[in-house]
Amino acid sequence: MRLLTHNLLQCHVKGCSTNNYPLRVEATNVVHKEADFNPEFITHMLQKIEWNALRTTASALGVAELPEILPLSMEGQEELLKQIHLVLMETHIMDGKLVCPGCSHEYLVTHGVGNMLLIEDEV
Numbered sequence: 503m504r505l506l507t508h509n510l511l512q513c514h515v516k517g518c519s520t521n522n523y524p525l526r527v528e529a530t531n532v533v534h535k536e537a538d539f540n541p542e543f544i545t546h547m548l549q550k551i552e553w554n555a556l557r558t559t560a561s562a563l564g565v566a567e568l569p570e571i572l573p574l575s576m577e578g579q580e581e582l583l584k585q586i587h588l589v590l591m592e593t594h595i596m597d598g599k600l601v602c603p604g605c606s607h608e609y610l611v612t613h614g615v616g617n618m619l620l621i622e623d624e625v
């Protein structure tokens with residue numbers, strides 16, 4: 503599971519609605535997989551992701567220390583774009599769990615796939 507995917511996920515357990523994002527990563531296996539760098543894609547995705555959640559997760563996993571605040575323009579920021587690319591596209595959670603900060607529900611991640619399915623009484 504890429505950190506891009508993680509950044510878009512939240513808990514949907516019944517009754518868990520106030521503090522359900524971001525899911526805390528408790529990884530047992532994180533790998534780096536190279537991906538082609540596309541600065542236009544990264545710049546576009548910066549409009550969709552939650553920056554503080556990405557910063558916190560990247561720091562917790564020891565992947566990168568991202569700046570607290572993004573520059574207003576990414577023009578001329580190729581090194582920062584490459585660092586964000588590394589975090590979003592090349593960092594993969596292979597095994598572990600995602601834990602909701604609100605209700606402590608755990609979503610398992612196995613072989614890079616997060617299981618976000620809920621059982622009947624959780625919906």
